[in-house]
Amino acid sequence: MPSPMTALVLALVGLPFAGAALVGVVGGAGRQRDALVVAASSATLVAAVALVPVASGVYPLHVSVPFLLAEATLTLDLFAHLLTVVVAFVWTCCAVHSLDYLRDDDDSSRFHVTALATLGATMGVVLAGDLVTLFLAFELMGLLAYLFVVHKRTGKAERAAAKYLVLTIASGFLLLAGVLLTFHIGGGDSLAPVPFQEDTSALRWLAAALLVLGFGVKAGMLPVHIWLPDAHSVAPSPASALLSGVLIKTGAYGILRTLYMLLVPAEGIDLSVDPSAAAGLVLLVVGLTGAIAGVAIALAQDDMKRMLAYSSISQIGFVIAGLGAAAYLTGDRSAAYGLSGSLYHIVNHALYKAALFLGAGAVLKNAGTTELRRLGGLWRSMPKTLTVMVVATAGITGLPLLNGFVSKSLLHHAVEAAEPVRLLGAIGPFEAAFVLAGGGTVAVLAKLLWMTFGGPANAGLKKVADASPRMLAGMVALSAAMLAIGWAPLVLLHSTITPAVQGFGLDPSVLVSYRQFTWEHAGFSLLALAMGAAIFALDARVDVSRARVPRWASIDYWYDRSIEAGLQVASLAGTRYEAHIVSTSRAIRSASASASLMRLRWRRARQRAIATIVEGSPDRHAAIVFQHISDVLEDDRVATVEHAVAHAEERQREAPACPGRGCDEYIDAVRDIVDYTAWRVRNDRIATATRMVRSDPERSLEAVEIALREAGDRTRETIIAAVHDLALRRMAGENVIPHMSTLVVRILHSEDFAGNIARTMPPGWHTQGPLGPSPTVQPDTSPSASPLPRTLGAWITDIVQLVVAAFTRERTDWGEDRPEQERIVTLRRVSNAVTRDLDLALSIMLVVLLAVLLAAR
Amino acid sequence: MSVHSNSLLSPALWAVLLPLAAACLSLLYGRLPRRGRFLLLGTAPVASALFAAILVRGVLAGSSHEIRLVRLMPDVYLSLRVDAAGALFGLSVAVLWSFIFVFSVGYLRDDRYAGRYHTFSMLCLAGLMGVAYAGDLITFLAFYELFSIMSYALIVHEGTSSAIAAARKYIVYIAAGGSLLVMGGALAFSASGAADFAAGGVLGPGTPPTTATGAALLLIAGFGVKAALFPLHGWVADAHPAAPAPFSAALSGVMVAAGTFGIVRVVYEVVGARWLAVLAIDRGLAAVAAFTAISAAVVAIKQDDLKRRLAYSTVSQMAYITLGASLLAPGPLTGALVHITNHASMKGCLFLCAGLLARNAGITRVSQMGGIARRFPVTMAAFTLSALALIGIPPLAGFVSKWVLGYGMLDAGAGGYLVVLLGGAALAAVYLLPVVRIAYLGEPSEEREGSLAPARPGNEAAPSMLAPIVALTAITALLGIAAFADGSALSLARLAAESLAGSR
Secondary structure (H helix, E strand, O other): OOOHHHHHHHHHHHHHHHHHHHHHHHOOOOHHHHHHHHHHHHHHHHHHHHHHHHHOOOOOEEEEEEEOOEEEEEEEOHHHHHHHHHHHHHHHHHHHHHHHHOOOOOOHHHHHHHHHHHHHHHHHHHHEOOHHHHHHHHHHHHHHHHHHHOOOOOHHHHHHHHHHHHHHHHHHHHHHHHHHHHHHOOOOOOOOOOOOOOOOHHHHHHHHHHHHHHHHHHHOOHHHOOHHHHHHHHOOHHHHHHHHHHHHHHHHHHHHHHHHHHOOOOOOOOOOOOHHHHHHHHHHHHHHHHHHHHHHHHHOOOEHHHHHHHHHHHHHHHHHHHHHHHHHOOOOOOHHHHHHHHHHHHHHHHHHHHHHHHHHHHHHHHHOOOEHHHOOOOOOOOHHHHHHHHHHHHHHHOOOOOHHHHHHHHHHHHHHHOOOOOOOOOOOHHHHHHHHHHHHHHHHHHHHHHHHHOOOOOOOOOOOOOOOHHHHHHHHHHHHHHHHHHHOHHHHHHHHHHHHHHHOOOOOHHHHOOOOOOHHHHHHHHHHHHHHHHHHHHHHHOOHHHOOOOHHHOHHHHHHHHHHHHHHHHHHHHHHHHHHHHHHHHHHHHHHHHHHHHHHHHHHHHHHHHHHHHHOOOOHHHHHHHHHHHHHHHHHHHHHHHHHHHHHHHHHHHOOOOOOOHHHHHHHHHHHHHHHHHHHHHHHHHHHHHHHHHHOHHHHHHHHHHHHHHHHHHHHHHHHHHHHHHHHHHHOOOOOHHHHHHHHHHHHHHHOHHHHHHHHOOOOHHHOOOOOOOOOOOOOOOOOOOHHHHHHHHHHHHHHHHHHHHHHHHHHOOOOOOHHHHHHHHHHHHHHHHHHHHHHHHHHHHHHHHHHHHHHO | OEEOOOHHHOHHHHHHHHHHHHHHHHHHHHHOOHHHHHHHHHHHHHHHHHHHHHHHHHHHOOOOEEEEEEEEEOOEEEEEEEOHHHHHHHHHHHHHHHHHHHHHHHHOOOOOOHHHHHHHHHHHHHHHHHHHHEOEHHHHHHHHHHHHHHHHHHHOOOOOHHHHHHHHHHHHHHHHHHHHHHHHHHHHHHHHOOOEOOOOOOOOOOOOHHHHHHHHHHHHHHHHHHOOOOOOOOOHHHHHHHOOHHHHHHHHHHHHHHHHHHHHHHHHHHOOHHHHHHHOHHHHHHHHHHHHHHHHHHHHHOOOEHHHHHHHHHHHHHHHHHHHHHOOOHHHHHHHHHHHHHHHHHHHHHHHHHHHHHHHHOOOEHHHOOOHHHHOHHHHHHHHHHHHHHHOOOOOHHHHHHHHHHHHHHHOOOOOHHHHHHHHHHHHHHHHHHHHHHHHHOOOOHHHHHHOOOOOOOOOOOHHHHHHHHHHHHHHHHHHHOOOOOOOHHHHHHHHHHHHHOOO
16 A cells, blocks of 8 residues: 555656546547646646655655566655656646647647646656666657647648657667666666776766766757757747756756766775766866857847747756766865756746746737747737746846846856866856856847837737736746745755755755855846846847858758768668669579479470370371471460560550550560460460360361461450550559459450361361360270279279369360359469479478488488 | 376467368368358467467476477477477467457458468468477478468468569578578487487587588578578568568568577577587677668668568568577577567557558558548557557567667677667667658648548448557557566566576
């Protein structure tokens, strides 16, 4: 029986999924569904908050459920708990906002289902107690978010979504490799540091690099951020708020876990390179570069949401820089500044970036666009939205009395402490970059607000309504949270973040004595403000968004190029390979053609043998006549095939039955069909001729020639007329064998070869042979033979005659109205083929076995 | 190991005999009552599956048994034996076959030659069950040749020129492979004097190295034809599109896998891991498998014919299994064995979906699939899930295989092959996800929309075709989510790998 705490922890993950399922079942776009959406996300929030009194004092709380390979572990510690509350809160705000935002969207139910399921997955990421669970939840979250990006299904959205998916899956495989390696070196069962072992340090580095890169993709870390601006700007605004506010933060969270797990310095083992410091320095540089590059590119954007997206890249840069500083400074007291600043910033950024994106959503919904050039002067018509966005801007720029102030100050301390060299006495390159990025943030947000709300109203935007109450509710709630944190920033710091920092093994003493408001902090805030104003003024003069950067300078360009090149290589490989396959097919086909020729000869020999058994060998003269007749009939057959092919080629020239490459296929089909048909006709004629030769060799050659003259041309015409249609059917993939058989039967009926011959031959000749249309068992009339052998001989003759009759019936009495017959014949043909192949394999086997047995002797 | 006193009581025997009986029965297909015949014939695969499940339970409980059926020569018997690997493979075969049978009832409803199809299909099932439970190399080869050659009639079934050509190609490859197998088997037999499978191999340390090399190379190449190892895989891409969909599902799901199963038997129980390591054949085999895995996946990317694309995917996935088997350690072997089962479920479902689309909408090419998900929602949902599973997205079946394989590779000291494993998986995403994307987001073609009835619940396809697809998807999910459970495919594969590779 699970305790209430366990149940609540499970509910954090389970409730959203249950909600998603319910919403999916209810569907539609009614009030019922809307209520469900809000209820599910707020219930999760309530569960998270309800855990606060229950769980305090028992952290960390472990819950495990059997799942997948072994079990999934959820661990609720103080920081994870804080994150669950923040995530559920932001989610609820966005859910409320999205009800109105998606009112006219046909796919709104899909959005809500996706959102709730993603909430569950995100909770899984935050609560994950072991590396596999973290990976699983992270993958699930990333894949579900694909539906956010692709939601609008415009061409732009699909391209962005494709890029997102490629990077998500690629990062998933990087993560999987990293996770496997971590397990290999002895970790992963929990998120605690992996003890160092001799001779695994290379693998450890590799694992850390893979994990950081894998998480970094989702976080929007600099070189692998390329999906982010596209994806965030095409997703519906509430989804952008979630992507930017929450999802990319899980990437940063993953990086934090990786650093803690793999790179905390070893105790008692002396390493030449301190892994933590080295990795920290790299991350510090990557983070600060991202922070500056993000704002620089953001200034050049002409779309609200793209601007905000690049600003997110910049903000996540701050977070990563803080993590880097903390890792770099491990062992130093100031390391606590970095970690606490990052954690705090994660919370803060979730609040204000969500508010900003929701504001952008309100503008898009009511003014119809987010393009800055087409906006302006909305302060008059959308004052409430403006208010919320101003509060959020104050937050993100780090003004005093708002939440960003404290986290930025903490990060500033960390960067300052991590400064390797100091120029100009006080300010080093890191600190300079930090301040510059802060100034840039101010400029970006100022430009965004000014171009959207400031100035004169654009034509067409005169009668814009403000955000609806439900949309506003979400934004106001977020602003209220920002103001609350800003009013008493130390509450959160001391109650949650300091213990969390301690939990990560850092000395929190600097935080305990931390003073929120000092003139130094305020000074830097003002400095950033001043720099922002300067940049904004400069930007207004030299419109950066008009700046043309060469295409090769963007990472996007190289991404596109590499994808294209990859596909081209694949296509080339595929084509080459197929060509190769076709040539082997040809070889097999020609080999099998010669095999079937041999089969034909063998069959003829067998027929001759059967005839000989049944009737005794023909005399020499009859054999010569028979040979002549065979030649005449064979010539006729060849002529028929040649005629038909020539005819088909002519038809092809006049009116192609098929364009391009298919022409060869058409001629081939014609040849095959005529070949088969003419062959069947010829066989029948030969059977008739055989009977005739046996009864009267003298006159038969002449009789055959007469009969051919009478019926031959007409038959040829019939075949040629019918073959076109059959060839087309065959090319369409239809099975034409039954049609060909029908054709042959029709021809044999109409030409009446036997009848023609009968006219020139003495009456009654055709009843003498065993191959007549109605085989009759003739009593043996020879009186001289002894009774027993005679009976035996008669039996054998009878059986052979019946067998022969059964074989020839295929040719002689095949009515069109007897599909059963046809099926038997087809079945027999297939089984013949199978037996033949069995013969082949068996005979090879037997030969080999014999050889081996002989050799073994 | 106990020899059954009364071999007629062995479930293994019945699992093989029942399909044979059903094959005889389906000769009378046209004369049986319409409803009754499906129940009659369907009993065979379902009962085989039940017997296989009983055998799995027995193996999990620790018992194993062996029966001798017919004495062929002095010291040579047809014998059946049930071990963990065989039990797992047998259960996968029988379960997949049950679903395929149900699907084929709907798929072949208007086919005049359905009787012929069922006859040969049951013969194949009997052969495969025999392969799963074969106790020695001779029995293995006998059953193996049985289903290999009977498959010819199923590939040629539709009678189109491409089917005839594909079947011809198939039989040429398979007959050649079969003769290699017989030669290799004879060599191994003459060197060891015993044909029974034995953990650690039957070739003694005193065997001349040339004999051992010959036997190993011949047997591996012979099975490699069926297992679609480069460069012996030429028949795969032609045979799959030509065969009727239910049979291409079986072909991809378990028949190709029977080749890899044969390789596992050869590597661990005929030639023996020790000999392979001495002769360095294991490294060569691993390299070939790695190359096959990547190159087949690359070739699959640009295939427009859906079944052809899936066929190349099979070549690539089968190479993982061979790779796992060739590393000569229990870890990767576990991954390989469990991937046989997982792949059967995933790829079986994908081929059935492709068959359903081909039959009900006439769609065989990826480029024709635009927006088809609106018309076939259940089918495409199943396709999507199975595709995600095949790529290795957690928590579905494919992830379990990849995880166990990858983990095992690291343990076996062959971490470099991780690149192949994950690279192949990434390529799987490249060739499968566009199909899904086109089906959901592509623009439907006018002419197709005109020819198809509008989507309504219930008119997607016959229940007998949809049910197997849904069931296989559920199994795919279950094989992933419940992999931890006792008695799951994974636990059975662990057991099998331990007994095969643990005692070298």
